[in-house]
Ligand SMILES: [Fe+2]
């Protein structure tokens with residue numbers, strides 16, 4: 001009898017974090033910035049035209065500014081200067097534009113999150129650098145959607161932001177354990193909360209009704225080989241996460257750079273020559289665009 005109680009009690013502890021409860025109780029997380037839905041609807045509505053998308057973006061001066069700065073940076077690497085939103089849209093394409101608009105506005109949802117234990121500026125830099133690196137890796141494979149990988153990188157640790165804002169006590173508990181034991185931070189989270197930031201982030205992505213592919217990539221970015229459908233994409237985010245930590249382009253709180261599993265590295269199949277090109281590209285693009293994101 002006491003043995004059964006012990007099992008039930010432990011089971012209860014391990015599923016102790018009510019993720020949906022945390023998300024639902026935070027009004028800030030109720031939906032994404034309105035401009036994202038407006039652009040998405042205009043892009044998907046056959047009755048809307050190119051001018052409607054242009055009108056929506058032009059109405060949001062901060063978004064217009066960021067998009068023009070980004071399309072004129074090494075992130076796209078166009079030779080000619082792009083001065084008009086209409087030109088930017090025609091070059092990026094409306095479907096990639098939806099992802100880029102979301103990637104550049106999503107951090108505003110968490111703009112006022114503060115933390116005593118994690119340097120938030122460094123946290124934002126980590127998200128952006130991971131997105132840039134994932135996009136650059138994805139650009140080598142024509143079959144991949146590199147803008148989707150950029151958005152996945154921007155979103156990958158969003159669950160830790162949710163927890164920092166709503167349950168800083170649990171974040172601190174996991175951080176303390178991570179520092180003490182030297183185990184990976186996401187494993188310390190699982191020990192402390194029964195879940196990790198990847199599960200929280202995936203639940204938020206689902207809550208926002210973003211594509212299931214994004215939720216899967218966020219969910220499995222620390223355990224990419226367990227992903228049900230998108231092992232390759234999850235491996236790319238995992239590698240981008242680690243490479244940018246090693247490059248010290250921001251941090252999401254980890255005390256050390258975790259090693260990349262050989263099986264994950266094999267999936268990416270980056271030659272040493274391409275790795276050198278990648279590191280240069282990431283550093284240049286990061287320097288060029290970071291100010292437009294944070
Ligand atoms: Fe993570």
Ligand SMILES: [Fe+2]
Nearest residue numbers: 156157241252
């Ligand atoms: Fe990360």
